[in-house]
Amino acid sequence: MASSIKVTAPTTDRNAWVWGFTPQAEVWNGRLAMLGFVSVVLIEVFSSQGVLHFWGLL
Template identity: 50%
Template structure:
């Protein structure tokens, strides 16, 4: 039985900016921190959107207190 192996030109690790894995968690100011910051911001935005759709709105509650 023959085994078929396929080769691609895709690198095993996406190395951009500083030549390190862009998905790795590195502490400090680096391009990976920007990627993680964006991902966590998207999760936070989705969580707030779901929270608001469930009927709990921080913005609406604050406006009721002010007005």
């Protein structure tokens, strides 16, 4: 006799917030670091001065 109950494997939410050094945290850290690096390069290219001079810190 075949069962009519469908069995599914438990799933985990890959986007759930987990504290600590997790693969998701490292991915976001890398993405934000890339954005920061690109923004610094663009500031230096378009303003013809370093970031610290651009912000008036030097």
